[in-house]
Amino acid sequence: MKSNVGGIDKILRILVGIALIAWALLGGPVWAWIGILPLATGLMGWCPAYLLIGVNTCPAKRN
Template sequence: MKTNVGGIDKILRILVGLGLIAWALMGGPVWAWIGILPLLTGAMGWCPAYTLLGMNTCPLKKK
């Protein structure tokens, strides 16, 4: 697994993930638990969808 999520992308994923999880915990819709995915991809710095699409937002790991 090579890092393919960098900088602002990582911060936004973590914030959106935390926001969705908080909403789910406060009685929001069940689908808000999807926030686990952006939280994990932001924390790990790797996104499987980016790998499949050949994308990379990490400036140090560009091809």
């Protein structure tokens, strides 16, 4: 799996994921558990949806 999530995108995914999971734990709606997905993709640096639509937010690697 080649990284396709980088920089600000990764930080936002992690923050949104944590916020949604915290909301679910504090009595929020069941759908707030969806926060597991952005948290996981942010931590892994790879998003399967980005792969399908051809998006890559990682900076270009220089040799």
